[in-house]
Amino acid sequence: MKTTKQYGKKADKALSMWVKLARAAATFGQLTDEDIRRYGVTQAQFGALETLGHLGPLTLGELCKKQLVSGGNMTVVVDNLEKEELVERIPSTEDRRVVLVQLTKKGKRLFDEIFVQHAQCVADLASVLTEEEQDELGRLSKKLGMSLQKRL
Amino acid sequence: MKTTKQYGKKADKALSMWVKLARAAATFGQLTDEDIRRYGVTQAQFGALETLGHLGPLTLGELCKKQLVSGGNMTVVVDNLEKEELVERIPSTEDRRVVLVQLTKKGKRLFDEIFVQHAQCVADLASVLTEEEQDELGRLSKKLGMSLQKRL
DNA sequence: CTGAATTACTTCAAATTTAAACTATTTGAA
DNA sequence: TTCAAATAGTTTAAATTTGAAGTAATTCAG
Numbered sequence: 081m082k083t084t085k086q087y088g089k090k091a092d093k094a095l096s097m098w099v100k101l102a103r104a105a106a107t108f109g110q111l112t113d114e115d116i117r118r119y120g121v122t123q124a125q126f127g128a129l130e131t132l133g134h135l136g137p138l139t140l141g142e143l144c145k146k147q148l149v150s151g152g153n154m155t156v157v158v159d160n161l162e163k164e165e166l167v168e169r170i171p172s173t174e175d176r177r178v179v180l181v182q183l184t185k186k187g188k189r190l191f192d193e194i195f196v197q198h199a200q201c202v203a204d205l206a207s208v209l210t211e212e213e214q215d216e217l218g219r220l221s222k223k224l225g226m227s228l229q230k231r232l
Numbered sequence: 233m234k235t236t237k238q239y240g241k242k243a244d245k246a247l248s249m250w251v252k253l254a255r256a257a258a259t260f261g262q263l264t265d266e267d268i269r270r271y272g273v274t275q276a277q278f279g280a281l282e283t284l285g286h287l288g289p290l291t292l293g294e295l296c297k298k299q300l301v302s303g304g305n306m307t308v309v310v311d312n313l314e315k316e317e318l319v320e321r322i323p324s325t326e327d328r329r330v331v332l333v334q335l336t337k338k339g340k341r342l343f344d345e346i347f348v349q350h351a352q353c354v355a356d357l358a359s360v361l362t363e364e365e366q367d368e369l370g371r372l373s374k375k376l377g378m379s380l381q382k383r384l
Numbered sequence: 385c386t387g388a389a390t391t392a393c394t395t396c397a398a399a400t401t402t403a404a405a406c407t408a409t410t411t412g413a414a
Numbered sequence: 415t416t417c418a419a420a421t422a423g424t425t426t427a428a429a430t431t432t433g434a435a436g437t438a439a440t441t442c443a444g
Contacts, residue, residue: 232259
C-alpha cells in the first residue's frame with residue numbers, strides 16, 4: 081500500500097525518485113562489481129585504473145575528486161595498485177607536495193585488456209533500457225549530479 | 233577531449249550513462265548523509281528505520297533485501313538500533329529460525345520526527361530538477377533497477 | 385622578507401561492510 | 415519416518431572506508 085501525500089506532494093515525489101535512483105545505482109553497481117572481481121582487482125582499484133586510463137596521469141587529489149573518495153582511502157588504493165605494479169607515483173617537480181599517479185606499462189596493458197570486456201558487461205546491463213532511455217537517464221543524472229556537486 | 237566509439241557505440245553510450253548515474257547517486261547520497269548524521273544515526277541505521285517505519289515489522293532477511301545489504305551487516309545494524317531502544321527483535325512463533333524486527337515506541341517517535349525533516353532535505357536536493365524531470369528520472373531508474381534486480 | 389594560513393598527501397584509529405564459517409531450524413525426498 | 419539439503423540468522427576475521435591528526439611544502443598578507 082503506497083501512501084500518498086505523506087510529506088507533501090513535492091517531498092513525496094523527491095523521495096520516490098531518490099529511492100529508485102539509489103536502488104538502480106546500487107544494483108547496477110553490484111552487478112558490475114561481480115564482473116570487476118573476475119579481473120582480480122577491487123572496485124576502488126578498478127575505478128582508479130579506469131580514470132587514469134582515460135584521463136592520463138593525475139594527482140592523488142584529482143583522483144579523489146573524480147572517484148568521490150576520501151584522501152586516506154585513495155592513498156591505500158594507490159599503495160595496493162603500486163604493489164601490483166599497475167601504477168606508479170611520480171613526485172611533481174613543480175610542487176613538491178604533489179604526487180602524480182600514472183599507469184605503468186603493465187597497468188596500461190591490463191587497462192586495455194579488461195576495459196573492452198567490462199564495457200561489454202556494462203552495455204549488456206544497460207540494454208534493459210532502449211538507447212533513447214539510456215540517453216535520457218544519462219542526461220537527467222548528469223544534470224542532477226552536476227548541480228549537486230557544487231553543494232559538497 | 234571526449235573520445236567517441238572507443239568501445240563501440242552501444243558500449244560508449246552505456247558507459248557514459250553508468251558514470252553519470254553512479255556519480256549522481258553518490259553525490260545525492262553524500263548530501264543526504266550529511267542531513268542524516270544530524271539526527272545521530274548512521275546511514276544504514278536510518279535506512280532500516282525508514283523501511284520499518286514505512287512497511288511495518290519485517291524479518292531480518294527481508295530488511296537485508298530491501299536495503300541491499302549483507303546479512304552479517306544487518307545483524308550489526310539491528311544490534312545497534314536495539315541498544316538505542318529504537319527497534320526490538322521479536323522471535324517468530326511460526327518459524328523459530330526467523331526474527332522479526334519492529335520499531336519501538338521510541339523508534340516510531342524518532343521516525344515521525346526526523347522523517348518530515350529529511351523529506352524536506354531530499355525535496356530540496358531534488359529541486360534542481362523540475363517535477364517532470366524527477367518523474368522521468370524516477371521512472372527510468374525504476375525500470376533499470378527492477379530489471380537488474382532479477383540478475384542478482 | 386616572514387610567518388600564519390592553506391594545500392597535498394600520509395598515517396592512524398575507529399567504524400562499516402562483506403564473505404565465510406557456524407548454529408539452529410525446517411523442508412522434502414527416499 | 416529419517417536424514418540430507420536448504421534456510422534464517424549470528425559470529426568471526428579481514429578488507430574497505432572514513433575522518434582526524436600529522437608532516438611537508440607553498441602562498442600570501444603585512
